[in-house]
Amino acid sequence: MSGEIRLDGRVAIVTGAGQSLGKSYALALAAAGASVVVNDVNGETAAQTVAEIEQAGGTAVAVVAPVGPTETADELVAAAKEHFGRLDVLVANAGVLRDRVLWKMSDDDFDLVVETHLRGTFTCGRAAAVAMREQGEGGRIILIGSPAGQFGSFGQTNYASVKAGLVAMARTMSLELARANITANAVIPTALSPMTATIPAYTQVYEDFVAGKPIPAEYRRDHALGSPDDVAPLIVWLASDASRGVTGQALGIGGDRITLYSHPTALRTVDHEGGWSAAGIDEAWNEQLAELAQPSGPPSTH
Numbered sequence: 001m002s003g004e005i006r007l008d009g010r011v012a013i014v015t016g017a018g019q020s021l022g023k024s025y026a027l028a029l030a031a032a033g034a035s036v037v038v039n040d041v042n043g044e045t046a047a048q049t050v051a052e053i054e055q056a057g058g059t060a061v062a063v064v065a066p067v068g069p070t071e072t073a074d075e076l077v078a079a080a081k082e083h084f085g086r087l088d089v090l091v092a093n094a095g096v097l098r099d100r101v102l103w104k105m106s107d108d109d110f111d112l113v114v115e116t117h118l119r120g121t122f123t124c125g126r127a128a129a130v131a132m133r134e135q136g137e138g139g140r141i142i143l144i145g146s147p148a149g150q151f152g153s154f155g156q157t158n159y160a161s162v163k164a165g166l167v168a169m170a171r172t173m174s175l176e177l178a179r180a181n182i183t184a185n186a187v188i189p190t191a192l193s194p195m196t197a198t199i200p201a202y203t204q205v206y207e208d209f210v211a212g213k214p215i216p217a218e219y220r221r222d223h224a225l226g227s228p229d230d231v232a233p234l235i236v237w238l239a240s241d242a243s244r245g246v247t248g249q250a251l252g253i254g255g256d257r258i259t260l261y262s263h264p265t266a267l268r269t270v271d272h273e274g275g276w277s278a279a280g281i282d283e284a285w286n287e288q289l290a291e292l293a294q295p296s297g298p299p300s301t302h
Helices: 020-030 043-055 070-084 109-134 147-151 157-176 202-208 217-222 228-238 276-294
Strands: 013-014 035-039 058-062 087-092 139-144 182-189 252-253 257-260
Touching: 013 020, 013 070, 013 257, 020 035, 020 043, 020 087, 020 228, 035 043, 035 070, 043 058, 058 147, 070 109, 087 109, 087 228, 109 139, 109 157, 109 182, 139 157, 139 228, 147 157, 147 252, 157 182, 182 228
Parallel strands: 013 035, 013 087, 035 058, 087 139, 139 182, 182 252
Antiparallel strands: 252 257
16 A cells, blocks of 8 residues: 555535544544534534544534535535635535335425435535635545446435436536646445445344444445445545546445446447438347347346
8 A cells, every 4th residue: 555645734525524424534534634614414413523523633613504505505615714714625425315216206305305415516516616716726526426326226216316417517527627627526435324224235234333243244345335434535535636637537435345437438329321210220229239238226236
């Protein structure tokens, strides 16, 4: 392994940092030397994260507010500037679940997930980009995706849609912010969390983890499933100078595995002079395209 990655003098915002993954991100950034604006909708958990950072010798401040509204995004950036003088890193992590199968999902179930994940990341990303561009010293924007957004996930039309959108958002931000030396990447974590606990195959593993038992080696290896602390080093690396040439990427991490996801790409093209009839499409599908069709759902379900 190479030398330690440090973030001394950097200032980071972490949304949804009151518990689980977001808390691990905030603690790791602070341990690497960054000052952290800890955001959460729960004031008690936000204060606890700040207290743990300070007890370890770090520096942090809490902003208690739901992400989504522009006002929250502006408040987070203002807190970074007021308390620490600048902003270098945004980790847009805050999220909620409202799982229902499509025919039972309400408008409210859908809208809340979109408001928190997609709009919240957009408003925070926009506010951070404005601040970083004004500083003129570059920056790091890290968006948090999910395997649900990469593969689809039964009962999560809302969640899978926004997580797929966040990967596209990171890629677009990477294009728009390149001249300002601001990188934008998506992290796809696979870690035991309250969200993972809703997946039947992992419920018992999560309960054992909460009870203090080690994560079985086969889950770390074959499912790339670890603790939130296993994800945090990727956040630190992406926040650092070491990753300055990395942008527009979707990187997965969990357990013992790190993954680089591909951009969507054409598997095959078929041309027909003058355009296509329905019958011609049927023939092309069956003879040239069907063999390349990709199944929905994570690889473990195929």
